[in-house]
Amino acid sequence: MKKHVWRPLFVVLSLVIFILLFRLAYVPADFGAQERGYTFGFHRLGNEQEWKDYPAKYKNSSYCNECHDDKVKSLKASAHAIIPCENCHGAALGHPDKPEKLTVDRSRGQCLRCHAKLYMPSSGRNNIPGIDPEQHNPGTACAECHNPHNPSLEEM
């Protein structure tokens, strides 16, 4: 057969070889079907470790207790004992090195998350003492009267 008939075949073959070589170089060795099979587990295995190494921002209250045990102790005696420290004091991250000081959320909105009175039967919200934010000293920071670590006014 004449040469010009074969020529397109060579072009196609070299294209296929080029694509295969490119794939070999581009796709990492750990890419493929893993434990969950082709349908659900077709991925780069190294990414699982990348997610495991993602930096955590939140510690937990027992971490706070290592230095601030007096504060944690006083909080644990109050009705707010169930609230983790970092919910108001911010994520500990690298504290105490970086940041040296955490920014405390003392805003009215922070208290209203739970203490704005809503009518929610069939929800735990109804068991929490609440106020109408528009009637109860609007514009005033809650912390001016209530101690967040011991919120009951009688005991203050």
Place this chain on the structure above:
Amino acid sequence: MKRRDFLKNTAVFVSGASLSLSTLEFLDPRELLASQPSLRWGFLVNTYKCVGCGFCVKACKIENDIPLEANVTRTWVERYVMTKSGETIRDCPQGALNGYTSKLLDENASGMRAVPDEEVAQAFFVPKLCNHCSTPACVQVCPVGATYQTADGAVLVDRKWCIGCGYCIMGCPYGVRFFHPVERVADKCTFCYHRISKGGNTACAQACPFGARQIGNLRDPNDPVAKAVLKERVGVLRSEYGTKPNVYYIGLNEEVR
């Protein structure tokens, strides 16, 4: 060969050949259990305990570097109000990042709506997050193998491999996926894989003061989540899609979608 022998031999041969060797194998249930991975992450949400404070949403966003002001979130809390006339109203302002501080229901384009207390039959909060389904629809539609399920059941996205086509965002029946405004890839709840794989708790469950959220190992019969899933009356969202979700809800109403 006599006819009697022929028939006899045929009967023996046919009955023997129809029994495969595996039929005679003794199946040990312990062996069967062992062939499954001993770890399968599952999540339990108690809707009675949720008060809609939104601390979980805030903690999740900070923990996983989702911009606070962006209108996307890996987890959110919905408010359901059912009236005595049978109407179901659902709202979720900003994914409940700042909790629920007003009685007014956010009806989006039609504005805020007030429902008098005496008309309310039921009202409660439902936290939502990725269900880390056993047969996730979002994973099947990924054309490049960027989203996948780990052996312990977490559905993750490979940020280096994702091309941002958005098929998975469309494919998820629960709408838990979104386009990450900074990373420019599809993003979703990871069950805080970086925390739970080191023995920690998820950021949302840790931030919840009321214990409405719990993560656990569904394969461990002594795990509190596994126990609740076995013993309590739990429900899952949209089971009709066949995705087999692994986030279980205590106190799930039919109206919750």
